[in-house]
Amino acid sequence: xxxxxxxxxxxxxxxxxxxxxxxxxxxxxxxxxxxxxxxxxxxxxxxxxxxxxxxxxxxxxxxxxxxxxxxxxxxxxxxxxxxxxxxxxxxxxxxxxxxxxxxxxxxxxxxxxxxxxxxxxxxxxxxxxxxxxxxxxxxxxxxxxx
Amino acid sequence: xxxxxxxxxxxxxxxxxxxxxxxxxxxxxxxxxxxxxxxxxxxxxxxxxxxxxxxxxxxxxxxxxxxxxxxxxxxxxxxxxxxxxxxxxxxxxxxxxxxxxxxxxxxxxxxxxxxxxxxxxxxxxxxxxxxxxxxxxxxxxxxxxx
DNA sequence: ACAAAAATGCAAATCGTTTGCAAGTCTCAT
DNA sequence: ATGAGACTTGCAAACGATTTGCATTTTTGT
Ligand SMILES: [Mn+2]
Ligand SMILES: [Mn+2]
Ligand SMILES: [Zn+2]
Ligand SMILES: [Zn+2]
Numbered sequence: 362x363x364x365x366x367x368x369x370x371x372x373x374x375x376x377x378x379x380x381x382x383x384x385x386x387x388x389x390x391x392x393x394x395x396x397x398x399x400x401x402x403x404x405x406x407x408x409x410x411x412x413x414x415x416x417x418x419x420x421x422x423x424x425x426x427x428x429x430x431x432x433x434x435x436x437x438x439x440x441x442x443x444x445x446x447x448x449x450x451x452x453x454x455x456x457x458x459x460x461x462x463x464x465x466x467x468x469x470x471x472x473x474x475x476x477x478x479x480x481x482x483x484x485x486x487x488x489x490x491x492x493x494x495x496x497x498x499x500x501x502x503x504x505x506x507x
Numbered sequence: 508x509x510x511x512x513x514x515x516x517x518x519x520x521x522x523x524x525x526x527x528x529x530x531x532x533x534x535x536x537x538x539x540x541x542x543x544x545x546x547x548x549x550x551x552x553x554x555x556x557x558x559x560x561x562x563x564x565x566x567x568x569x570x571x572x573x574x575x576x577x578x579x580x581x582x583x584x585x586x587x588x589x590x591x592x593x594x595x596x597x598x599x600x601x602x603x604x605x606x607x608x609x610x611x612x613x614x615x616x617x618x619x620x621x622x623x624x625x626x627x628x629x630x631x632x633x634x635x636x637x638x639x640x641x642x643x644x645x646x647x648x649x650x651x652x653x
Numbered sequence: 654a655c656a657a658a659a660a661t662g663c664a665a666a667t668c669g670t671t672t673g674c675a676a677g678t679c680t681c682a683t
Numbered sequence: 684a685t686g687a688g689a690c691t692t693g694c695a696a697a698c699g700a701t702t703t704g705c706a707t708t709t710t711t712g713t
Contacts (some may be wrong), residue, residue, distance in 0.1 A: 413528035
């Protein structure tokens with residue numbers, strides 16, 4: 362979904378194109394990692410839309426398929442823009458909290474096995490990983506940057 | 508972890524073996540699917556331990572590695588016993604909510620690719636799937652049971 | 654059995670998220 | 684451009700899950 366598609370996307374679902382939605386979409390597409398509702402709210406231009414509006418719009422954007430919810434076992438959920446229909450997974454550093462994307466995913470390859478094992482059709486999945494990022498790894502020359 | 512190991516497990520972490528913990532462990536090991544704190548509380552024998560105690564003990568059991576938290580995008584988390592150190596994933600029916608286990612997992616096979624792509628070591632991951640269970644699938648003879 | 658450590662009940666507090674409602678904004682046909 | 688209706692927003696209150704303080708009870712190790 363290119364950035365400009367947002368208008369059509371919303372119209373198709375009879376949702377309005379509002380300043381809050383435009384801004385949230387901009388914030389999400391500019392972020393390198395999924396953001397929490399609070400983080401999004403903090404980044405809004407003044408006058409800031411209400412936090413409740415952020416929540417409502419995150420749901421609206423999810424409804425039309427522009428945004429995805431990410432659970433990294435924190436106290437809150439994170440949200441990210443779905444670009445080009447691509448779906449990605451994440452890996453979070455257990456030491457410093459850094460979050461990177463994982464584009465590698467072989468779940469589709471597992472689909473057959475899963476459907477055979479469970480009898481379910483596989484419609485959706487989420488995969489989130491936890492590990493230690495390069496700068497937090499011990500016993501290294503620490504040559505690589507953060 | 509066999510059912511009897513719970514005592515040693517707890518002792519090793521200087522946690523007491525209490526009635527509430529024993530009961531929660533029994534309830535979790537007897538359940539075919541992960542349970543919410545409320546579900547667990549409901550299944551407690553009278554006199555019921557307090558719900559706060561259930562929460563505290565679920566955390567304690569996680570701390571010692573006996574219990575795992577599962578997020579199926581519901582309003583609450585679910586918890587399940589970790590048996591024999593095995594880790595499983597789940598698939599939940601998007602129509603009726605039925606939850607089945609998936610023992611099939613090739614994430615370990617992805618580990619190399621993920622580590623190469625992100626530079627992170629892969630310490631942990633979770634994978635949860637959503638689909639449609641046999642009894643909820645349309646265009647079928649409906650021959651198979653629930 | 655005893656003293657110290659850990660766990661519990663209970664109620665209040667937190668915290669993320671949702672909701673009702675009146676007022677404001679957007680959309681679309683005229 | 685304009686007006687009515689549809690949709691959205693702000694605000695504060697409500698919610699529900701989870702956590703916490705503290706006095707009391709249970710468990711542990713000796
Ligand atoms: Mn995937
Ligand atoms: Mn796995
Ligand atoms: Zn790190
Ligand atoms: Zn089903």
